[in-house]
Amino acid sequence: MDTASNQALRRALDLLIDPPVDPDTSKGYLDLLGAGSDAPKNSGTIQKWWASPVGSMLYDRAQLLNRRLLAVTRPPVDWLNIPSGGVVLDVGSGPGNVTAALARAAGLDGLALGIDISEPMLARAVAAEAGRQVGFIRADAQRLPFRDETFDAVNSIAVLQLIPDADAALSEMVRVLRPGRRIAVMVPTVGRGPVRLLSKGGARFFGQDEIGDIFEELGLLRVRTKSVGAIQWVRGQKP
Template sequence: MAQHSPHHSRERVREIGGMFSRLVPHYDRMNRLMTAGRDGAWRQIAVSMSSPCDALVLDLGSGTGDLSAEFRRQGAREVAALDVSAAMLRRAKAKYGPDRTDYLVGDAHRLPFPDESFDVVASAFVLRNLPDLAAALHEMARVLRPNGRLVALDITHPPDTVWGNMLRLGFEQGVTRVAGLVSGDRSAYRYLPNSLDGYPTADELARMIEHAGLSGVSYRRLSMGAVALHVGRKC
């Protein structure tokens, strides 16, 4: 994976945050369209694998708040919803209100929390957007309590099969173009297929999570390989 200087990374984080802010009015509709309506079910599975009951949760890159809402629905005590885009957070708050949730602007590479603050650290469709993924994974591990759970859901490189190649083609050529047209922001949705360039494979990501200090790391592919759900535990 490409290495970036801290300055370059901060610039890149700002650019990516700006791009997501411009997408806010279309984001939920695009999500449904690009995942063929599966994203809600993926979030449900991700949350259920984290033992969310009564947990203090960090939802990293919380966007318009759907993952935080699923955590509350499945019994989390409190959710810190952190995102680099204030516009995303405003949208989340307008959708779901302040119940059991703190909304915070922040960067995944420099989390504004003391060590061992959370029972669960979760992200959905975020890791792919981080210029220094290894640093962000170390931050995620740092703020987890002993026995805390990390859950990371994201699009992944499709398997090297005929079906995988069809998925890749659909992602690169079809969905992203349609989404760009609907949102009116072609550049943003051209970014999406490229966001897998240099992103680790599901196996590689599992090793990176282990390297960040988590144990028992495993992953499962969802929706015939388009998405990977990684889980790990801090001992």
């Protein structure tokens, strides 16, 4: 491990519950799913698409345009209140540009880690964004590999709709968040018209209060939801 991005992965190893004896970083990310996972799988068309080289490339281009045009698709970096030198987690990081934006907010001594299950997405993220303060890990959101109360902020954009056990993923995100720190997730809510067709591809839609209620059940404070069309942000703070 000698490149700049491997410095980030070396720091990431210190945050794991069960660090591997012989870590696989051969593809530029730390692969923790090489031996498989017992987490439930999404076998729908949309996740298959995000797990393919062509699908991940098309998603990467589309999300860049989306984020330029639609403010609601950008992460609430200021609200997350990331301290200088803080450690941030981006769950379902896809092409990794949001992870890199979170790292910039954490300053020169900060660290942002993106986790994803898709190898082509991780390959794109590593090529475009990996560096001294940005690292990527192949892991499942339903079984986060990190120790309790590790992160100064947790962010997840457009991922929970693809996760079979979204409650488990949310509970994991809150578990790894430090007390007093903030979490923000973006999900699609029950929509009208063509957007509903996405459910045929294995993506689910959440009720208006569903994620907010789960946040409260998990003990989060200052739970806020904001919906724009079928896109909803839910934010909360760990006591």
